[in-house]
Amino acid sequence: MTPTSGTLYVVATPIGNLADSSPRSIEVLRAVDIIACEDTRTSRTLLAHHGITARTVALHAHNEREAGEKLLRTLRDGGNVALVSDAGTPGISDPGALLVTAAHREGLRVIPVPGPNAAVAAYSASGFISDRFLFAGFLPAKGSKGLDAFDGTMPVILYEAPHRMLDTVQALLARFGPQRELVIARELSKKFEEVARMALAEAPAWLAAGPHRQQGEFVLVLGPGEERRAPEDAERVLGLLLESLPAAEAAKVAAKITGAPRKELYALAVKRSK
Ligand code: SAM
Helix, strand or coil: CCCCCCEEEEECECCCCHHHCCHHHHHHHHHCCEEEECCHHHHHHHHHHCCCCCEEEECCCCCHHHHHHHHHHHHHCCCCEEEECCCECCCCCCCCHHHHHHHHHCCCEEEEECCCCHHHHHHHCCCCCCCCCEEEEECCCCCCHHHHHHCCCCCEEEEECHHHHHHHHHHHHHHHCCCCEEEEEECCCCCCCEEEEEEHHHHHHHHHCCHHHHCCCEEEEECCCCCCCCHHHHHHHHHHHHCCCCHHHHHHHHHHHHCCCHHHHHHHHHHHHC
């Protein structure tokens, strides 16, 4: 960073309700030389609402490198740049990370202007008690393979497109069973906002309860799975089973009972049987 180089501001914007813009975000957008927008037409609504006339350029998934180069030049020359996405926080399931990485690489100043984010908003209204969560973004288009990572005790936050909601909820139900809890947060901060918490078994019917229920924008929060037993517990269960079962069988049953990894239990069982 030279004393004369500019600052890249990563600015969060509303996820539906224009009143959610922070005063600071407006101040920054008003003051910068260029606003890099995921889509200049989408951001125009917000900018016009606040009477902001700064120059805008497009920076989206398909031009992030070339457009980013020009913005870096502006920053090097002492100009200030704000990065915004269509809604919410840039870089969260949205473009922006490449430009931010390049700015860091050049030692330029990067300052976030925090604000709306659909994942955090949905999680805050989910009520799941946990000091950690997994943000998994959008699930891969095909298959429920991505779901294997969600077995743990952490709540999982997902973004989902409206036309895939029913399939995704059914995949979650098949994988995690009817009792696991789910929060569906729909149209957050907008006119038809709904936040509903239910057992997975009830989710398909909730979605089918009206045509609007599968329209709009959605965040899903999958509740935490059951606590796995402590490792000492798994060892104790394994020890008991080894009194009457061979190592492989004992490890398999102990893994089922305790949720501990079968491979680790098998290695332990072999060691104990020696
Ligand atoms: N960067 C954004 C953020 O900070 O939340 C997320 C962008 S991602 C491309 C868009 C997805 O976020 C939508 O498909 C939906 O899953 C979720 N989302 C955005 N706005 C929302 C809203 N108002 N209510 C519910 N979900 C929303």
